[in-house]
Amino acid sequence: MIFQNFVPLEPGRHIIRECSNFVEISMNTNKPKHAVHLFLLNDCLLIAVKKKRQATKDTTKIKLVADRCWSLDDVSLIDMKDTDGSKNFIKVLKHPTDQFIFQSSNAEEKKNLMNMTKRATDEMMSAKAVKHADSVINAQNNQQQLTPLIRSLSRRGRNALTSSLRNQKTSSPKISAKSPRELSFNDLREIEDLADRLDVQIATREFDQAVESIEKAKAALTNVSADATRLDSIRVKMEDRVVRLSYAISRDLTNPNVKKTQVQKCVKWLLRLGYGEQAREQFLSARTNNIRIRTKQLKFEGDIPQYINELSLVHFTLIKNTCDWYSAAFKDIKMSSGLVKWAKEEVEHYASMFQRQVYSAHNRDDKIVRRCLKYARDHCLMLREVGLDFKFLLDTLLQLDGISRAANNTVYESLSGLTEEEEDLLDSYGA
Structure with missing residues (x-):
């Protein structure tokens, strides 16, 4: 198998383990896509697809075709719990948003791959840290x-x-x-x-x-x-x-599955080491990536208001939770400005997604727009629970292109004047 295009030959680079009894699982159908051969190197994970050789009658012969290669510091391997329909599954989270699922033929091979990948990752990060320390001293x-x-x-x-x-x-x-x-x-x-x-x-x-x-x-x-x-x-x-x-603490801090208590511990340790600014940047960057992943997981099935409702709920809930976690971890009031700036940028990002979905030329239906605006404003209000009020900013960002401010205000005024019966009737309309 030729894989130099994926993994160039470098001094010290070597294979740690090969795993031949894996298949890749489709994220959409949860069914096997193709058999794969995994190569764990000291600094990366190479995925090769098994394909039958067409030039021979011997159907047992296969060739390996390099398909993907990830640096170990860009991926996290998650051990998925066994269920009746799925056993020995591993989820690979590729920074920042990609996800892949692989299944092993036996639990022991899965366990060995998980353990050796963790060990290789730790050793690689340690080597990078030593190299960085040398450059600092120089x-x-x-x-x-x-x-x-x-x-x-x-x-x-x-x-x-x-x-x-x-x-x-x-x-x-x-x-x-x-x-x-x-x-x-x-x-x-x-x-x-x-x-x-x-x-x-x-x-x-x-x-x-x-x-x-x-x-x-x-x-x-x-x-x-x-x-x-x-x-x-x-x-x-x-x-x-x-x-x-x-490096080790920061890796835990930026883990997409990290819990609030662990965030507090990691930030406390980094602050004591003198890395407060870096801790803030890494935490907020990781939370941004988490929001992108969660919003990409939402499925759009043609119902625009329903999609906007789910998008608003996910986006503003994660912003609120981030603010709550940040306040619990960073006690110094001087560091609060960075959080406000981050939250404002996330609201602006949400507004751009809203505009692309709702204000496209073929979706300029007043009923749909009113419902979507109501969902956006209602969910934005949850930020008041953590001391942030971006209602005015959101209203400004959601001004309709090509429509006068007065017309846009009419949309908001019509919403505020609806009775419960009218809102129920409005909700009965489809997209």
Whole structure:
């Protein structure tokens, strides 16, 4: 099988496992599409379709045709629960919106693929983190390019750190007045051992303990003096662990199936590591992707008002939930502006979808438009529960192209003046 077009030959790239007893399942019919052969490499997952050779009479001979290839950091493998009609199913979520389902002939092979994919992904992310840490260290001549830990631990940033500690009224408010503390050989050895323990904590996903270890090392390396070469070596090791830890936590934070409590934990850890801005951007970006996935799953079967009702419910519910989760995770009021900006952009995106569906030339039916506008406005009001009121913005965005503002206002006024009987009668109209 020729697959260099999908997976170019690179030093270090190798196959970890092959799985031949899989079939791809159609997302629409839930029936098998074709047999596939899966190749798990150290950095990607290659899907090859099994096809019979036409040039031979031997129908048992098949050839493998490379079909898809995904980087491991772009996909998530979800173990689907067994039911009477489906067993040994795996769902592959491809960032940002694609989904694929595969079925194994036996549970053991599925389990092995899941475990080895997770291990390969973790190792790849760890290697990327180490590479990133090396580039960070090489950029030490530019202080603005350094990550929060290096800035706080660097000798040039020591005075700024002690000033910050004094302003925060820590338990040692006079630390800046003391001369640098001399680190003994045993102290340095203990810090190096701490870096080794961090490797284990990150590998076993003991993130809370890992963050505590980082903070302990940060405190130990504050306002100290020792052999400069050895101190720099220790700082390099600790920065490597910080980047690897932040990668692992961020991966959990952006998981489409993450729960509210886990979001709070991940954000708390990243804030303690000094990655608050990155945590906010990653969380909101992941929620945007989630909204896109959920709205793409809606089926349009010709009933425009029904589709708009479902679209509005899904879109505004997810915006509301995101605001609720964000407020629970990011306590600093200074970070609220980013949430408002994100919510506004999502309302604008919803409005563009609404306009394409409702205001197309062949759909300019007043009854349909009135029903759709009512659904949009009603569901938008749920954002008031989390302190956001985008009613005026939505009304502005849903102005009909080519129709005067006065005519559009008439649509809204007619809605507000409907009796319950009239609304029921209106609901009886089809699309």
